[in-house]
Amino acid sequence: MMTTATTMATTAAAASGGRPLDGKVALVTGGSRGIGEATALRLAADGAAVALTYQSREDRAEQVVKRIEQAGGRAWAVRADSADPEAVWASVAGVAERFGRLDILVNNAGVGVLGPFEGITLEDVDRVLRTNVRAPFLAAQAAAGHLTEGGRIITIGSCMAERVAFPGGSLYATSKAALAGLTKALARELGPRGITANLVTPGPIDTEMNPADGESAEMQAGLTALGAYGQASDVAATVAHLAGEGGRYITGASIAVDGGFAV
Numbered sequence: 373m374m375t376t377a378t379t380m381a382t383t384a385a386a387a388s389g390g391r392p393l394d395g396k397v398a399l400v401t402g403g404s405r406g407i408g409e410a411t412a413l414r415l416a417a418d419g420a421a422v423a424l425t426y427q428s429r430e431d432r433a434e435q436v437v438k439r440i441e442q443a444g445g446r447a448w449a450v451r452a453d454s455a456d457p458e459a460v461w462a463s464v465a466g467v468a469e470r471f472g473r474l475d476i477l478v479n480n481a482g483v484g485v486l487g488p489f490e491g492i493t494l495e496d497v498d499r500v501l502r503t504n505v506r507a508p509f510l511a512a513q514a515a516a517g518h519l520t521e522g523g524r525i526i527t528i529g530s531c532m533a534e535r536v537a538f539p540g541g542s543l544y545a546t547s548k549a550a551l552a553g554l555t556k557a558l559a560r561e562l563g564p565r566g567i568t569a570n571l572v573t574p575g576p577i578d579t580e581m582n583p584a585d586g587e588s589a590e591m592q593a594g595l596t597a598l599g600a601y602g603q604a605s606d607v608a609a610t611v612a613h614l615a616g617e618g619g620r621y622i623t624g625a626s627i628a629v630d631g632g633f634a635v
């Protein structure tokens with residue numbers, strides 16, 4: 373159960389001019405680029421010590437760490453292929469050990485495989501489900517052992533699970549839809565401990581996965597109510613809201629940051 377003491381402590385920190393996440397430790401999976409990078413930078417700017425995982429782009433991960441450290445924050449990059457359970461478990465345990473605690477898990481790392489339904493291979497199915505579904509499940513399970521009252525699990529889904537607006541999204545939508553069930557189950561199961569779990573569903577966001585100058589970009593922008601791509605920082609701002617005091621009484625929710633894609 374969430375206690376008044378926690379609320380009062382958080383409110384006191386804010387009143388004394390502290391940053392919203394001072395003293396908190398966050399783990400952002402896939403924090404070397406795109407939405408994960410923007411989220412890691414934003415949570416660090418809000419005061420959290422941030423660990424970020426990456427798969428292969430060590431250079432990019434180290435750049436994010438450097439930017440956080442140059443701004444006076446604490447950060448750590450750890451290679452952890454989300455498709456590898458041992459690596460997922462080790463990354464969660466490593467963060468808790470290095471920083472002494474874990475308060476916020478952002479399940480962001482993901483892959484997008486788009487293509488005609490009948491052309492999707494068994495290898496595609498396994499790779500996407502391992503990375504987009506099994507990894508967030510296992511990371512949440514591992515994190516649950518470290519999170520205490522006020523803990524947050526924030527998972528990045530997709531607008532494609534809300535509205536499959538064009539052909540080719542069968543595997544990606546399947547994987548991202550599973551995260552809504554996971555989020556609700558986590559909210560129900562961890563709620564009594566004062567831990568929240570929420571899903572953020574981005575629309576078309578300008579990253580290397582889905583560049584705003586890519587060949588389907590105009591079509592995707594046209595499917596949103598705003599007629600435009602979003603930025604990684606738009607998603608990061610919502611994650612930061614959920615991670616902070618603003619997320620205290622939000623759990624089991626799915627929050628679209630999609631420019632009205634799912635409308």
Ligand code: NDP
Nearest residue numbers: 402404405406407426427428429453454482577579581582
């Ligand atoms: P990017 O491809 O730009 O970045 C992906 C990040 O995830 C990188 O940090 C990458 O690490 C990491 N990553 C990928 N696979 C693995 C893996 N197996 N193990 C560990 N890390 C991995 O993607 P976005 O920033 O665009 O997407 C982030 C999340 O947002 C994903 O879950 C995606 O599905 C979701 N999303 C994105 C949308 C968009 O339009 N961009 C829309 C809706 C949802 P490395 O740098 O080492 O490769």
